[in-house]
Amino acid sequence: MAENNPVTVAKHKRAWSLYQTNKLYEAKKIYRQICKKNRRDDGAWSMLGIIEGQLGNYKKAESCLQYANSLNPNNLDALINLGLVLYNRGQAEQALLSFRKALTLHPDHVSTLVLTGNAYASLDELTKAATYYQRALKQDPAQAACLGNLANVLAYQGRTAEAIEKFHQSLQSNPYQPAVYSNLLLALHYSTGYAPEQIFQEHLAWASRYTPGLPVKTTYVNDPLPDRKLRIGYVTSHLRGHSVAYFLEPILAHHDRTLFEIYSYVDLIARDSTTERLSQLAGMV
Numbered sequence: 001m002a003e004n005n006p007v008t009v010a011k012h013k014r015a016w017s018l019y020q021t022n023k024l025y026e027a028k029k030i031y032r033q034i035c036k037k038n039r040r041d042d043g044a045w046s047m048l049g050i051i052e053g054q055l056g057n058y059k060k061a062e063s064c065l066q067y068a069n070s071l072n073p074n075n076l077d078a079l080i081n082l083g084l085v086l087y088n089r090g091q092a093e094q095a096l097l098s099f100r101k102a103l104t105l106h107p108d109h110v111s112t113l114v115l116t117g118n119a120y121a122s123l124d125e126l127t128k129a130a131t132y133y134q135r136a137l138k139q140d141p142a143q144a145a146c147l148g149n150l151a152n153v154l155a156y157q158g159r160t161a162e163a164i165e166k167f168h169q170s171l172q173s174n175p176y177q178p179a180v181y182s183n184l185l186l187a188l189h190y191s192t193g194y195a196p197e198q199i200f201q202e203h204l205a206w207a208s209r210y211t212p213g214l215p216v217k218t219t220y221v222n223d224p225l226p227d228r229k230l231r232i233g234y235v236t237s238h239l240r241g242h243s244v245a246y247f248l249e250p251i252l253a254h255h256d257r258t259l260f261e262i263y264s265y266v267d268l269i270a271r272d273s274t275t276e277r278l279s280q281l282a283g284m285v
Contacts, residue, residue: 008034008041015047024051042071046078053085061085076105080112083119090272092119110136114146117153126153144174152183160190178210229261234282237267241274252281 011030018027028051034044049064065082068075083098099116102109117132133150136143151166167184171177185206188199232255238244255262264282268275 008038012044015044019047019051024055027051028055040071042068042075042078045071046075046081049078049085050081053081053088058085058089062089073101074105076102076109079105080109080115083112083115087115087119087122092122095119108135108139110139110143110146113139114143114149117146117149121149121153121156126157129153130157142173144170144177144180147173148177148180148183151180151187155183155187155190158190160187161193163187164191175209178206181206181209229259231261231263233263233265235265235267239264239266239268239275239278240272245274245278249278249281252278 011034015027015030015034018024018030028048031044031048031051034041035048038044045064045068049061049068051061052058052064053061062082062085065078065085068078069082072078079098079102083095083102086092086095086098096116096119099112099119102112103116106112113132113136117129117136120126120129120132130150130153133146133153136146137150140146147166147170151163151170154160154163154166164184164187167180167187170180171184185199185202188194188202194202234248234252236244236248239248252262252264262282264278266275
């Protein structure tokens with residue numbers, strides 16, 4: 001429980017203001033001071049955990065949020081963010097426990113419904129995922145991210161026409177969603193209602209919408225000597241158990257190492273056995 005003395009209240013306000021302006025390290029320092037002075041301030045522990053999670057310090061975040069929840073089982077923010085941290089650590093089943101507890105406190109909380117759907121989707125429990133997305137959309141029919149996630153589930157279930165409709169609805173609600181539009185492009189390949197030229201035009205539309213103004217590099221400072229090894233870098237977030245990795249593995253395995261230096265730049269939170277195997281084929285950065 002937070003203290004009501006003026007100094008602590010002022011510190012909470014200052015830390016929250018810093019957090020709101022994305023000054024996470026400064027906010028973190030003040031919340032740590034508050035927690036050190038009063039170890040029963042669940043609000044400060046919750047915020048400290050949220051910040052640690054946003055900084056990628058998931059173990060510290062989990063510890064702080066679990067402690068906040070032990071102090072106050074009804075701290076909705078602590079429950080939701082604990083679930084989010086667990087989900088980001090690849091522990092979807094444990095995350096679901098936290099999300100479901102949060103939903104007992106606030107059954108119609110849209111973001112928690114979406115996060116619960118995400119966790120079920122990651123476990124391939126697609127029907128349950130769709131149910132939670134639909135519950136969220138009942139509260140907020142224009143929730144763009146939820147529409148996009150539901151569209152993904154429908155696509156995974158082979159309900160391509162319904163998926164395409166939801167992708168379009170999501171983009172109508174929020175046009176600036178490159179990933180959602182990209183998933184729409186993929187879904188179009190599985191539909192019998194679109195000719196190749198139409199799909200091509202949709203790809204051009206994606207580029208027109210999201211890439212104007214990007215600088216085009218025409219001069220390079222690298223060594224042009226033809227006898228040196230060519231360096232190839234692969235950029236991906238799918239160096240794990242994923243279809244992209246299945247296609248990429250033969251390429252990595254059959255590169256001529258006398259001619260090429262291979263690197264992979266991986267945006268990945270949780271590693272798996274596929275990651276470990278493929279990391280032997282390409283240096284991970």
